[in-house]
Amino acid sequence: MAEKKPDVSGKRLPSTAYAANFSDIHPPLDHHEALVESDRCYFCHDAPCMVACPTSIDIPMFIRQIQTGHPVTAAKTIFDQNIFGGMCARVCPTETLCEEVCVREVAEGKPVKIGLLQRYATDAAMAEGGHPFTRAAPSGKKVAVVGAGPAGLACAHRLAMHGHEVTVFEARKKSGGLNEYGIAAYKSVDGFAQREVDFILSIGGIRIEHGKALGKKLKLKDLQKDFDAVFLGIGLQGVNALGAKHEDADGIEDAVGYISELRQAKDLAKLPVGRRVLVIGGGMTAIDVAVQSKLLGAEDVTILYRRGASQMKASAYEQDLAQTRGVKIKHWVAPKKVLVKDGRAVGLRCAYMTVTKGRLEGTGETFDLPADMIFKAIGQSYVDVLGGALELEGGRIKADAERRTSVAGIWAGGDCVAGGKDLTVASVDDGRRAAESINQFLKA
Structure with a gap:
């Protein structure tokens, strides 16, 4: 009799399957494809795509530059507004931003492939080598940036361009923030x-x-003393509670942590995954961990979301992506209790949900779902490592349009600030805005 395999293990697939499953989900355009696609653009004078872009990239301009055979010049147009143009071309939800309002989409249901054209241009520039910007003369000013994610590095780059000396303090071993640790592996391949x-x-x-976390080896008051200005791009460190009984049982995983482990894994075959996986949440993280669980060999993967499909933060495109990969999505369902056996989670007791007079509530009906692994993808929270030094709003750092905080000389941006969109492109915009404000402050 064959030995029964454990319910949570690695090596569920043939060794060759992992590379295929985690290959580039959107292969880049070749030269001919880029020219054909760029020719579809109407180059609108009042460009709704540009208005929809959080970083206000001049999209008609860079597509025209591609069309006329100058992709590296097109990349410069992109980098003027978004130095992370390469990654944003890969991970930005263009289907709900620039491409959603494309005139071609409105008229024909088939937008210009703005994201792929942006990738074509930025890849060309990075392959050519060199850097599209030069530094201004040294200003003699020093700026501390905390966090080497999209907000922090976008801020640091723009400050360096203005001639300031920048020191970036990063808690992890690698720079990049969620671009390195939190994005589905099939969206950003080959390092x-x-x-x-x-x-x-x-x-x-x-x-x-690296290895410098604010509140531990790094104190805000020391940064204020040693630097002329400080930018905080510290992201979100906390994980929201599920609010269900036994949610701390073995077998309950933080989706963000698991994705981080997957992104850093040298051998995906060794990463354990359950046969039956439940994912709680309705955002991009829920989609990413569900799809990647399936690609790792999970047999049955189900996303549970307490409201309807139209209320999910994940776009319709991402929901379709999950379902075409074999992931099931159950709407109007909320977990009430983690089912436990011998100290380990073996499933969820769920309640059917409905909206009554504008309030979400249970119908009184429940059902049980078995699982070997359960992922929480219900959002992250801001952890105040500053001991109340900055004013908060809605549980995050309060910042104005220039990303100035309540304390003079300190700016903040990205996911850690109130009102953030939790998008890479929005974080990049925050970093650039803050850098321009800091530059004016240092020149005064």
């Missing part, structure tokens, strides 16, 4: 996140110190 970091740093004037 692109680190290559982009290297490209950004090649402007010069930026030094990164």
Whole structure:
């Protein structure tokens, strides 16, 4: 009799399957395809795509530059507004931003492939080598940036371009933030996140110190004393509670942590995954962990979301992506209790949900779902490591339009600030806005 395999293990698939499953989900356009696609653009004067872009990239301009055979010049147009243009081309939800409002989409249901054209241009520029910007003369000013994610590095790059010396303090071993640790592996392949970091740093004037977490080895008051200005791009460190009985049982995993482990794994075959996987949540993280569980060999993967499909933060495209990969999505369902056996989670007791007079509530009906692994993908929370030094709003750092905080000389951006969109592109915009504000402050 064959030995029964454990319910949670690695090596569920043939060794060759992992590379195929985690290959680039959107292969890049070749030269001919880019020219054909760029020719579809109407080059609108009032460009709704540009208005929809959080970083206000001049999209008609860069597509025209591709069309006329100048992809590296097109990349410069992109990088003027978004130095993370390469990664944003891969992970931005273009289907709900620039491409959603494309005139071709409105008229024909088939938008210009703006994201793929952006990738074509930025890849061409990075392959050519060099850096599209040069530093201004040294200003003699020093700026501390805490966090080497999209917000922090975008801020650091723009400050360096203005001639300031920047020191970036990063808690982890690698730079890149969620671009390195939190994005589905099939969206950013071949170590692109680190290559982009290297490209950004090649402007010069930026030094990164890893293993420096704010509130531990790093104190805000020391940064205020040692630097002329401080930018905080510290992201979200906490994980929201499920609010269900036994949620701390073995077998309950944090989706963000699991994705991080997957992204850093040298051999995906060794990463354990359950046969039956439940994912709680309705955002991009829920989709990413569900799809990747399936690609790792999970037999049955189900996403549970307490409201309807139209209320999910994950776009319709991402929901379709999950379902075409064999992931099931159950709407109007909320977990009430983790089912436990011998100290380990073996399933969820769920309640059917409905909206009554504008309030979400249970119908009184429940059902049980078995599981070997359960992922929480219900959002992250801000952890105040600053001991109340900055004013908060809605549980995150309060910042104005220029990303100035309540304390003079301190700026903040990205996921840690109130009102953030939790998108890479929005974090990049925050970093650039803050850098311009800091530059004006230092010149005063």
